[in-house]
Amino acid sequence: MTKKNVFYRMLCGFFLGISVVAPGFSGSVVAITMGIYQDLLNIVSNPFKQFKKNLRFCFPLIIGVVISAVLFVLTFSRLFDSYETQMYLLFAGLIFGNMPVIYSEIKKSGFKARYLIGGVVALAAAVVFSGNISGLSNTPMIKDATSLPIFALSGFLAGVTLLIPGMSVSIVLIVLGAYSQLLGYTNAIIHLDFENLIPLLAFAGSAAVGLVLASHAIKHIFKKYPGFANSMVFGFMGGSLIALLWQSVRHIDFNTDWLSGFAALIAGLVISVLFTMISKKSGFSSKR
Numbered sequence: 001m002t003k004k005n006v007f008y009r010m011l012c013g014f015f016l017g018i019s020v021v022a023p024g025f026s027g028s029v030v031a032i033t034m035g036i037y038q039d040l041l042n043i044v045s046n047p048f049k050q051f052k053k054n055l056r057f058c059f060p061l062i063i064g065v066v067i068s069a070v071l072f073v074l075t076f077s078r079l080f081d082s083y084e085t086q087m088y089l090l091f092a093g094l095i096f097g098n099m100p101v102i103y104s105e106i107k108k109s110g111f112k113a114r115y116l117i118g119g120v121v122a123l124a125a126a127v128v129f130s131g132n133i134s135g136l137s138n139t140p141m142i143k144d145a146t147s148l149p150i151f152a153l154s155g156f157l158a159g160v161t162l163l164i165p166g167m168s169v170s171i172v173l174i175v176l177g178a179y180s181q182l183l184g185y186t187n188a189i190i191h192l193d194f195e196n197l198i199p200l201l202a203f204a205g206s207a208a209v210g211l212v213l214a215s216h217a218i219k220h221i222f223k224k225y226p227g228f229a230n231s232m233v234f235g236f237m238g239g240s241l242i243a244l245l246w247q248s249v250r251h252i253d254f255n256t257d258w259l260s261g262f263a264a265l266i267a268g269l270v271i272s273v274l275f276t277m278i279s280k281k282s283g284f285s286s287k288r
Contacts, residue, residue, distance in 0.1 A: 006060045012036055013064020015094075020065070020162070020169050021072045021183075022087070026126075026240050028165045030091075032233060033098040033272055036061075041163065041222070045215040073187050085248050086264040092244040093268020095237050102234045109227025118228050119235035122165075126239025148202055154178040155203035159210025163218050165236040178203075 012034045019030040031037040043054045106115060154176045161167045173179035182203065185196040222229045248261065 009036070009057070009060040010064040010067075013061035013066075014068040015064075016061065017065035017068030018072060019091070021069055022170060026165060026168050026236070028163050028167065029095055029237055029240055032102065032165060032237070033094050037165075038222070041215055041219050044163070044211055045219045047212075069186070070190055073183060073190060083260075085261050088244045088248040089261045089265040090268040092241055092248065093265045093270075094272045095241045095244070095268075097269040097272025099234065099237055099241075102230055102237065105230045106227055106234060109230065112227065115227055115231035119231040119238075122232040122235030123239040123242075124235075126167075126236045127242050148199055151178060151181070151199050152202040152206040154182075155206035156210040158203075159207035159212075160214040162207075162211055163214050165233045167236075 012031075015030055015034065016027055020027040028037060031040055039057065043058060047054055109115075154173060157172055157176065158169045161169050161172045170179060173182060182200075185200050188194075188196055189200065
């Protein structure tokens with residue numbers, strides 16, 4: 001394991017952490033973009049198989065996730081408030097730049113008509129789920145999401161959602177009414193206030209359970225129906241891309257934002273291509 005590989009996975013973890021906590025972004029789609037989705041799927045579905053190897057792979061990722069999550073709570077949330085359009089376009093570029101890779105995986109399986117159906121359904125689902133980001137925080141599904149059992153349930157659903165391409169964990173938590181509480185509890189822990197440590201531990205533990213259970217089902221689908229699964233991933237990515245571009249258009253000020261927005265989109269494309277190149281050279285590209 002070279003230092004370059006470690007740094008690359010820390011960088012992957014950094015972007016993964018942002019995608020998990022930033023509303024509207026799919027952590028699994030970002031993992032696919034960075035070429036680590038299948039690796040994570042294999043590890044989560046059986047974490048104790050080759051435990052030391054799995055730990056060496058995941059530890060830099062965890063460091064990156066923690067760094068980005070802490071920075072998001074302290075700083076990035078303000079960045080998203082001030083430069084919302086640019087951040088949406090940055091992630092749109094990340095997704096768009098990796099779609100040809102997924103398309104090549106579909107072609108390897110030999111295209112079939114039913115793949116198109118799966119892709120269209122996935123695209124529609126991603127658009128419907130991610131397309132109405134604004135205002136969700138005002139209409140939570142559960143009015144009291146702060147009780148320990150409900151908070152644990154929210155963690156379980158977040159864990160299940162995390163590995164489903166196109167699904168945004170943060171949006172699920174917003175719908176459930178647990179997102180602001182989670183950010184508040186995390187912010188308190190960062191400032192060494194451990195009063196709400198137990199709810200956070202309950203959330204994390206139940207999220208891990210949901211993550212493991214979902215990983216087995218998703219892994220089985222990829223193994224038995226790789227062409228159909230990748231077609232749905234392509235659809236989820238397309239739907240997420242449409243939703244992000246729509247959000248960008250809704251918020252953009254064409255008098256001031258168009259140049260920086262275009263730069264952010266190009267930056268996302270470049271980063272996506274670099275991730276693909278570096279992951280292949282590092283030997284950690286996903287074995288889709």
